[in-house]
Amino acid sequence: MTSSTPPRTFHVKSFGCQMNVYDGERMAELLTAQGMHAADDSDGADLVVLNTCHIRERATEKVYSDIGRLRRDDGTTPLIAVAGCVAQAEGAEIMARAPSVRVVVGPQSYHRLPEMVAAAAAGGRETETEMPAEAKFAALPQRRKSGPSAFLTIQEGCDKFCTYCVVPYTRGAEISRPFADLIDEAKALVDGGAREITLLGQNVNAWTGHDTAGRAVGLAGLAHNLAKIHDLARIRYTTSHPADMDDALIAAHSENAKLMPFLHLPVQSGSDRVLKAMNRSHTADSYVRLIERVRAGRPDIAISGDFIVGFPGETEAEFAETLSLIDVVGYAQAFSFKYSARPGTPAAGMAGQIAADVMDDRLQRLQAHINRDQLAFNLATVGRRCTVLVERPGRQPGQWLGKSPWLQSVHFSDTANLGDLVEVDLIEAGPNSLAGRRVS
Ligand code: 5AD
Numbered sequence: 488m489t490s491s492t493p494p495r496t497f498h499v500k501s502f503g504c505q506m507n508v509y510d511g512e513r514m515a516e517l518l519t520a521q522g523m524h525a526a527d528d529s530d531g532a533d534l535v536v537l538n539t540c541h542i543r544e545r546a547t548e549k550v551y552s553d554i555g556r557l558r559r560d561d562g563t564t565p566l567i568a569v570a571g572c573v574a575q576a577e578g579a580e581i582m583a584r585a586p587s588v589r590v591v592v593g594p595q596s597y598h599r600l601p602e603m604v605a606a607a608a609a610g611g612r613e614t615e616t617e618m619p620a621e622a623k624f625a626a627l628p629q630r631r632k633s634g635p636s637a638f639l640t641i642q643e644g645c646d647k648f649c650t651y652c653v654v655p656y657t658r659g660a661e662i663s664r665p666f667a668d669l670i671d672e673a674k675a676l677v678d679g680g681a682r683e684i685t686l687l688g689q690n691v692n693a694w695t696g697h698d699t700a701g702r703a704v705g706l707a708g709l710a711h712n713l714a715k716i717h718d719l720a721r722i723r724y725t726t727s728h729p730a731d732m733d734d735a736l737i738a739a740h741s742e743n744a745k746l747m748p749f750l751h752l753p754v755q756s757g758s759d760r761v762l763k764a765m766n767r768s769h770t771a772d773s774y775v776r777l778i779e780r781v782r783a784g785r786p787d788i789a790i791s792g793d794f795i796v797g798f799p800g801e802t803e804a805e806f807a808e809t810l811s812l813i814d815v816v817g818y819a820q821a822f823s824f825k826y827s828a829r830p831g832t833p834a835a836g837m838a839g840q841i842a843a844d845v846m847d848d849r850l851q852r853l854q855a856h857i858n859r860d861q862l863a864f865n866l867a868t869v870g871r872r873c874t875v876l877v878e879r880p881g882r883q884p885g886q887w888l889g890k891s892p893w894l895q896s897v898h899f900s901d902t903a904n905l906g907d908l909v910e911v912d913l914i915e916a917g918p919n920s921l922a923g924r925r926v927s
């Protein structure tokens with residue numbers, strides 16, 4: 488067990504979505520502002536924060552095995568704090584099941600982490616899983632340093648209540664952060680080195696606010712104002728819901744040059760019966776028509792999606808409708824998951840839960856369609872000239888890795904610096920990356 492001295496070093500380990508990555512960065516900044524130092528890994532840290540994900544069963548199980556693995560050879564453990572969505576959903580259970588955990592803090596309250604850690608170091612066990620509507624963000628320190636590509640959470644929570652999903656319970660109701668705060672944070676990120684900002688939210692395209700003139704604006708208006716930040720070159724956003732894809736946002740993809748040609752728009756299933764049971768507020772056809780409208784304004788846009796196979800009651804014919812939808816859309820990439828019954832969600836109690844081997848088979852077939860289309864998309868960009876944002880050195884000397892406007896990984900060999908936007912010709916494509924040649 489840890490001594491009662493306050494921790495001097497910390498390590499934050501984030502699982503799950505990009506919003507958790509963002510929260511993890513903010514927690515690290517908060518602890519640094521308290522005078523603590525970041526350790527490279529959990530072995531060397533006095534405090535370990537596990538920033539957890541609850542979206543699927545496997546993600547949740549990982550937390551308990553990770554807690555176990557933090558025990559060191561001499562029998563001691565660091566001060567363990569569990570944050571994120573598992574903390575929110577299963578805080579009491581974690582405290583009961585894992586005596587080595589000293590702090591449990593939900594995603595809406597991590598601004599309180601320093602005081603909770605101090606209380607735990609003094610011998611207590613601290614839990615905070617309230618969901619106050621008041622600004623956690625206001626209590627966090629200013630952003631200072633950033634890599635070339637930064638995340639900025641602009642919206643949190645979800646009011647959609649898809650029947651399989653825990654997010655409305657773990658992250659709470661939809662909240663949009665205020666316009667002025669976001670512009671300020673974006674400027675700080677750009678001053679700190681960011682050239683690209685990805686706006687994050689569980690329903691990012693449901694963001695609403697008021698600009699400095701007091702006009703009501705949506706995500707398109709926010710992106711328009713962010714584009715005025717001179718050294719910000721690229722804007723992205725994720726994750727969107729089809730129901731919140733308004734005309735202004737569709738138009739922004741052809742009007743706002745800094746808005747990258749990439750749209751992650753989950754559909755989950757191609758069967759209207761399943762979509763209805765999922766409480767998705769769209770049909771397969773309305774989704775396809777929406778994609779057509781986006782493509783009419785921005786023909787080269789890369790479309791990405793999320794899919795769930797094996798939702799309760801999904802028949803082989805309904806699954807085949809999902810494959811047909813994939814064939815119609817032609818995804819540049821996609822994420823696909825086996826349905827996972829989450830405690831407390833309506834779908835967990837539905838009849839017709841699907842056997843694991845059926846789900847495995849469907850997932851494989853679905854991924855074969857996605858992989859085929861992803862390779863086709865990559866091959867179709869060969870011969871194009873585009874900018875690449877240099878994000879890190881490659882494995883070979885002189886090699887650099889970055890992203891194309893369509894979010895493809897591109898490697899090239901030439902002199903360059905992190906954060907450069909270099910022009911390349913795309914010369915070769917594989918399933919997961921492309922080779923570029925820098926234009927001299
Ligand atoms: N089972 C499987 N996949 C899920 N997702 C959300 N909840 C579940 C669940 N219970 C997937 C959806 C969502 C993505 C973030 O995770 O596809 O878009």
Ligand code: SF4
Binds near residue numbers: 647649654690728
């Ligand atoms: Fe979950 Fe649906 Fe909300 Fe996405 S839109 S976070 S899948 S409830």
